[in-house]
Amino acid sequence: MSSMNDRDLALETLMLALRSEASLVPADGRIGFLRARVHAGLLPFGERLACEQDFKPAAVELHSAGLMGPDYKALEGKYALVLLLPERQKQQTLADLARGIDLLEEGGKLVVCLHNDWGAKRYEKLLAELAGEVGSISKSHCRVFWAQKTRMLQPDLMTEWLTFAQSKQIVEGRFWSRPGLFSWDEIDDGSRLLTEQLPDRVHGSVADLGAGWGFLSDFMLRKFSAIRSLDVYEADRIALECAKKNLAAAAPGAKVRYHWDDVTAGVGSGKFDYVVMNAPFHEGRRPDPMLGLRFIEAAANALKPGGELWLVANRHLPYEKLLQATSATSEIVIQSGSFKVLRGVREERPLESRGIRLSNLKEVVH
Numbered sequence: 001m002s003s004m005n006d007r008d009l010a011l012e013t014l015m016l017a018l019r020s021e022a023s024l025v026p027a028d029g030r031i032g033f034l035r036a037r038v039h040a041g042l043l044p045f046g047e048r049l050a051c052e053q054d055f056k057p058a059a060v061e062l063h064s065a066g067l068m069g070p071d072y073k074a075l076e077g078k079y080a081l082v083l084l085l086p087e088r089q090k091q092q093t094l095a096d097l098a099r100g101i102d103l104l105e106e107g108g109k110l111v112v113c114l115h116n117d118w119g120a121k122r123y124e125k126l127l128a129e130l131a132g133e134v135g136s137i138s139k140s141h142c143r144v145f146w147a148q149k150t151r152m153l154q155p156d157l158m159t160e161w162l163t164f165a166q167s168k169q170i171v172e173g174r175f176w177s178r179p180g181l182f183s184w185d186e187i188d189d190g191s192r193l194l195t196e197q198l199p200d201r202v203h204g205s206v207a208d209l210g211a212g213w214g215f216l217s218d219f220m221l222r223k224f225s226a227i228r229s230l231d232v233y234e235a236d237r238i239a240l241e242c243a244k245k246n247l248a249a250a251a252p253g254a255k256v257r258y259h260w261d262d263v264t265a266g267v268g269s270g271k272f273d274y275v276v277m278n279a280p281f282h283e284g285r286r287p288d289p290m291l292g293l294r295f296i297e298a299a300a301n302a303l304k305p306g307g308e309l310w311l312v313a314n315r316h317l318p319y320e321k322l323l324q325a326t327s328a329t330s331e332i333v334i335q336s337g338s339f340k341v342l343r344g345v346r347e348e349r350p351l352e353s354r355g356i357r358l359s360n361l362k363e364v365v366h
């Protein structure tokens, strides 16, 4: 289990607990899984199980495993058992706990698992404040804890926590966002730096990869009137919903298309004059430079010959080599504070004809 990330470990521990604590799984009734992830131990639940997942790569995996339909579907109605694997933002987790309880039928159980480093003990206490008595077990640096929906439920607290899952206006009311999204309540310094560097010539068909709640897209639509179309790619469904709301307010003349997509799976080839991004570099708590490298790979393929990639990244991230390998010319435009802005101009020739094997990223990086 040592190579697992914290979320994988929590999933494994949750499934172990369901197997070893027979009282956690009711003999019948519906089972809902919030922020679901694939695990073989879920398959025996068959038709009883409904999974919900906002993050596209995980949603695709659930669909491939036969645990979810091809489209997003929110859990609805009432369940005998709700499972929850929270993410790392506090208000988002409180909202999830409240929603988990809300989805239960009277007497139903919410079972949660978190890595200890993600504040498991603290959330167990908070669940006790909401629902009354909780049970728990500790294993593999994780904590599984559960509560039943009973008359001990504190409805006021539940209402308060549920409001954390509503979109809020941020940055003096200019944007809508939600706890749990990247830099949810302020403009990221790196993204701001990138907007200060983007040249006035940005035009034509443009893509924003990993658009979050839409700061970069909003900036470009307002600033560059020669943009004909903007394709907004984002894996987090909630972030994409916020981006839609924000960009509608930008009242663009350009055609804007929204994609709930995993950018690392590619975004087409030879389509864009400009690709802009502040790529993700974390998977959970663990920095993962491969994620950004895959974004660069997707961008390199998606640009038209002569098209430009503009990206901002933390200075320590090893992106230059791949950018060089995939571009006719590339440069560090600026380094400022902990960020750098990089630019690459797409080769006229296809990448494959230059012998660049992007499928083996490690080769290109080291």
Ligand SMILES: C[S@@+](CC[C@H](N)C(=O)[O-])C[C@H]1O[C@@H](n2cnc3c(N)ncnc32)[C@H](O)[C@@H]1O
Binding pocket: 057, 182, 183, 188, 191, 209, 210, 211, 212, 213, 214, 215, 216, 233, 234, 235, 236, 239, 261, 262, 263, 264, 277, 278, 279, 280, 281
């Ligand atoms: C560093 S944030 C940048 C957000 C926004 N562009 C900004 O400048 O504020 C990276 C974004 O990429 C999204 N993301 C992470 N993995 C992704 C993937 N595989 N495909 C598409 N988007 C992804 C995250 O949800 C996050 O919104």
